Amino acid sequence: MKRVKQFSIWIIALLAMTVTNYAWAADNVAPTPGGYMVTGAGIYIIRFPVAISPTEIAVMWKPGTDNATPQNKLKYRVLWKKSSGGSWQVSHGDDNLQVNMTSYTITGLQPNTEYTVDVVVRDEAGNGVFYGERTVKTKAPDRNAPVLDQFYQYGHYPNKIMMEWNAATDDVTPPDKMRYTVTYQKAGTSTPSYAIFKKPAKDCILANRAPGTMGCTIANLTPGVNYTVTLIAYDEAGNSSAPKVRKITTSADNVDPEPGTYSSITSTSNSITLNWTKGSDNRSPDDMLWYKVWWKKHSDEDWLSSSIMRNTTSYTITGLDPDTEYDVDVRVYDEVDNWRDYGAKKVKTKQAADTQDPKPGTLTVGTVTTNSIALSWTKGTDNVTPQNKLKYMVWWKKSSDSGDWQNSGSHTVNMTSYTITGLQPDTEYKVDVRVYDEADNWRDYGEKTVKTKQAADTQSPTPGTLTVGTVTANSIAFSWTKGSDNVTPQNELTYCVWWKKPSDSDWNKKYLQKNVTSYTITGLQSNTEYIVNVDVLDDAGNYDDYGEKKVKTKQATTPSVPVTGVTLNRNSVTIDGDYSTIQLTATVHPSNASDKSLTWASSDPTVVSVDSKGLVTIHKKGKARVTATANDGSGQSDTCLFDVIRTVANETVDGLRVYAHGSALYLTLPTAETVHIYNVGGSLVKTLALPAGDHVQPLAPGVYLVRVGEQVTKILVK
Missing domain, CATH: 2.60.40.10 (Immunoglobulins)
Incomplete structure (x- = not known):
C-alpha cells in the first residue's frame, strides 16, 4: 500500500471532498470601472487626475460596478510612478484597500515632473481592473514674488483712512488666490498695527468700484495725525511683494462742500435725467467730491437713492411710473463725509404713448x-x-x-x-x-x-344583413354588413346592439363606436335562448333595425387545466460517500392542474434508482439523470443529475478494515495501532490506542475521518 508522509495533505484533500453540493459558483468576473471625473465646462473644464501644486496631484473617479459585489462594497487604490521610470507606489496595501473611495490626493511629489497615474477597483472576490493610465505633470515651483500696482487713499476723514489698490499680479498664482496684509503706524510710535493680515483677495474686493479694485478701512484713528500705511501681497507659495508705502494725515475738516447748480432736468414716461455742475470744497479737490441722487413720488414719504458716485455730474433715474410727479435732489459729499444738497426739484414724467396691441382671450x-x-x-x-x-x-x-x-x-x-x-x-x-x-x-x-348643419334629415338609414357567429355557454358573437343612408356617410353610421331573454320585458343594449360591424355579448346564462338585434343610426338620429334573431347558448362544461411546468427541488447532486439515499420533491404548476400525478425514472438504474415517490437510492459510482414527468400528456418534466464519486462503503487495506454500521465505527486491526477520529471540520474527536483485533466505537451521527497510521478513511454514521 502506498502511504503519504504528510498527514495534512490527506486532511486537506478529504476535507475538500466534503464541500456542500449546493455551493454557489465562484465569481470570476472583474468589475467595470466608472471612468475618471470631469468637472466644469468650456474653458473651465477639469479632467482628473490633475496637478494642484508642485508636489500634489488630485485624482477623482466615478464608482465602478460589478455583477456580484454592491457598488458601495467595491475597493480601490491609487498607483503612481515617474513616467521616466521607477517602481509603482500605491495609496494602500493589499490588506488595506479602501471601500467606496472615489478621490485621493498624491503628495510628496517632485515639482515640474511627469507622473503616470492609475486607479484599480476590486470586488469582494478579489477580481480587479484598472481605470487606465494617465500622465500628469506637477506644477513648476513658484519662486517669483507678486507685483503690486497702485496703492492710494480714497476720502479724507478725521478718524479713519480708506485705502484702495489694484489686484496684484503673479506668474503662477491667479488674482483671486492672492492674500494681502495692510499695516499702519502712527507717527512717533515704534510698532505698526495690522489693519488686515493675509486676507484673501475675495474678502478685500470693494463694492461700487471698477472690477478687481480692493481696499480696506483703518478706523479709530486720531484726527490731524500722520500715519504710515503699508501694503504687501502674498502668492500661494508664500512669496511676498515689495511693500507699497503711503504717508497719510487724517483730516480735521468739518466744513460742508458748496453745491453747484442744475444744468438740466429732462424726463420720459419712465425716467428722469439730472445734469449738474460740480460742487467745491475747502479741502477736497473737485475730482474727489462724491455725489448721490435722491428721489421719491411727490405723494410718498420715503426717499430712494442711487449709490454714491465720485466726480459725476449726470444721472438717470429709471423704472418710474408714467404721468407721475416726483421730487428729485442731488447731494454732494467731500472726502470726510461733510455734505450739502443741491435743492429738491419737482418733475413730472411724461404720458406714455399706447402702441401696444391688446391681448385676446379664448x-x-x-x-x-x-x-x-x-x-x-x-x-x-x-x-x-x-x-x-x-x-x-x-x-x-x-x-x-x-x-x-x-x-x-x-x-x-x-x-x-x-x-x-x-x-x-x-x-x-x-x-x-x-x-x-x-x-x-x-x-x-x-x-x-x-x-353649418345640413337641412333636417328625416329618412332612416337602410340596414344590412345580421349574421350569428360563434356561440358558447356564456357568449354570442355576431356581425353585420354596413348600413347606408341618404345623408350620413357609411363610415359615419353608428350601431346599437340589443338582446334579452324571450321571457324578459326589458332589453339590454350597447351603443358602439362609428363604423363597428361586430360584437360579442358576454355574461350570458348557459343553455338559454336569447333574442338579439342591431339598430343602425345616422347623424340625425334616424334609425332602423336589422331584424330579431333567436339564439340559444351552449351547455356549460368544466374545462381541464393542463400542467404548464414541473420543478424539482434539486437540479444536480454530487455523492461522495456521504449519502445512500436522497429524497427529491417535485412541484407541479399550476396548483389547480387537473392531473398532478408524475412518473419518476432514472437514466441508469444501476447507478441510482428512484421509486414512485421520488426517493433516490445510490448504488455505484457513475452518472445518471432522474426525471419527473407529468402524466396528463402535457410533456412537462424536470431532471436532476446525480454524479456518484463514491458510495458509502467499507474499506479494507492490507488486512486493515474500517467501516461504519448503524451508529458505530467498526475496526479490524492487523497490528496494534493508535486511531485518530476527526469531524468534517478537521477537529479531533477521539484518540484510541487499540491492540490488534476487532473493535467497535459508538459515535454520534455524522461524517468522520478515521486515521489509522497513515491510512485515512471517511465514514458516514447514521
Whole structure:
C-alpha cells in the first residue's frame, strides 16, 4: 500500500471532498470601472487626475460596478510612478484597500515632473481592473514674488483712512488666490498695527468700484495725525511683494462742500435725467467730491437713492411710473463725509404713448344650426385700456370665398358673445373676433373653421344583413354588413346592439363606436335562448333595425387545466460517500392542474434508482439523470443529475478494515495501532490506542475521518 508522509495533505484533500453540493459558483468576473471625473465646462473644464501644486496631484473617479459585489462594497487604490521610470507606489496595501473611495490626493511629489497615474477597483472576490493610465505633470515651483500696482487713499476723514489698490499680479498664482496684509503706524510710535493680515483677495474686493479694485478701512484713528500705511501681497507659495508705502494725515475738516447748480432736468414716461455742475470744497479737490441722487413720488414719504458716485455730474433715474410727479435732489459729499444738497426739484414724467396691441382671450364656437353660428369669448386685456373699456368686432366669410370678410358692423364695448345669422346650410365658414383698445390698437383672436348643419334629415338609414357567429355557454358573437343612408356617410353610421331573454320585458343594449360591424355579448346564462338585434343610426338620429334573431347558448362544461411546468427541488447532486439515499420533491404548476400525478425514472438504474415517490437510492459510482414527468400528456418534466464519486462503503487495506454500521465505527486491526477520529471540520474527536483485533466505537451521527497510521478513511454514521 502506498502511504503519504504528510498527514495534512490527506486532511486537506478529504476535507475538500466534503464541500456542500449546493455551493454557489465562484465569481470570476472583474468589475467595470466608472471612468475618471470631469468637472466644469468650456474653458473651465477639469479632467482628473490633475496637478494642484508642485508636489500634489488630485485624482477623482466615478464608482465602478460589478455583477456580484454592491457598488458601495467595491475597493480601490491609487498607483503612481515617474513616467521616466521607477517602481509603482500605491495609496494602500493589499490588506488595506479602501471601500467606496472615489478621490485621493498624491503628495510628496517632485515639482515640474511627469507622473503616470492609475486607479484599480476590486470586488469582494478579489477580481480587479484598472481605470487606465494617465500622465500628469506637477506644477513648476513658484519662486517669483507678486507685483503690486497702485496703492492710494480714497476720502479724507478725521478718524479713519480708506485705502484702495489694484489686484496684484503673479506668474503662477491667479488674482483671486492672492492674500494681502495692510499695516499702519502712527507717527512717533515704534510698532505698526495690522489693519488686515493675509486676507484673501475675495474678502478685500470693494463694492461700487471698477472690477478687481480692493481696499480696506483703518478706523479709530486720531484726527490731524500722520500715519504710515503699508501694503504687501502674498502668492500661494508664500512669496511676498515689495511693500507699497503711503504717508497719510487724517483730516480735521468739518466744513460742508458748496453745491453747484442744475444744468438740466429732462424726463420720459419712465425716467428722469439730472445734469449738474460740480460742487467745491475747502479741502477736497473737485475730482474727489462724491455725489448721490435722491428721489421719491411727490405723494410718498420715503426717499430712494442711487449709490454714491465720485466726480459725476449726470444721472438717470429709471423704472418710474408714467404721468407721475416726483421730487428729485442731488447731494454732494467731500472726502470726510461733510455734505450739502443741491435743492429738491419737482418733475413730472411724461404720458406714455399706447402702441401696444391688446391681448385676446379664448374664442369658443357654440351652437351651430343650418343658418347660424353662435360665438363666445373671454375678455381680452391691455396695458392701458381697462378690460371693461375694450371693444370687439366679429368677422366671417365662406371658406371658399376669396373676397372681403363681413363683420358685425360696429366696435361694441365689453361684448363677449355674438350669433352670426343668415348663413347657408351645409357650408364651411371662417370666423374670427377682433379686440380693440382705446388707442385703436387691435389683435385677432384667431380664425376658426365652422360648417353649418345640413337641412333636417328625416329618412332612416337602410340596414344590412345580421349574421350569428360563434356561440358558447356564456357568449354570442355576431356581425353585420354596413348600413347606408341618404345623408350620413357609411363610415359615419353608428350601431346599437340589443338582446334579452324571450321571457324578459326589458332589453339590454350597447351603443358602439362609428363604423363597428361586430360584437360579442358576454355574461350570458348557459343553455338559454336569447333574442338579439342591431339598430343602425345616422347623424340625425334616424334609425332602423336589422331584424330579431333567436339564439340559444351552449351547455356549460368544466374545462381541464393542463400542467404548464414541473420543478424539482434539486437540479444536480454530487455523492461522495456521504449519502445512500436522497429524497427529491417535485412541484407541479399550476396548483389547480387537473392531473398532478408524475412518473419518476432514472437514466441508469444501476447507478441510482428512484421509486414512485421520488426517493433516490445510490448504488455505484457513475452518472445518471432522474426525471419527473407529468402524466396528463402535457410533456412537462424536470431532471436532476446525480454524479456518484463514491458510495458509502467499507474499506479494507492490507488486512486493515474500517467501516461504519448503524451508529458505530467498526475496526479490524492487523497490528496494534493508535486511531485518530476527526469531524468534517478537521477537529479531533477521539484518540484510541487499540491492540490488534476487532473493535467497535459508538459515535454520534455524522461524517468522520478515521486515521489509522497513515491510512485515512471517511465514514458516514447514521
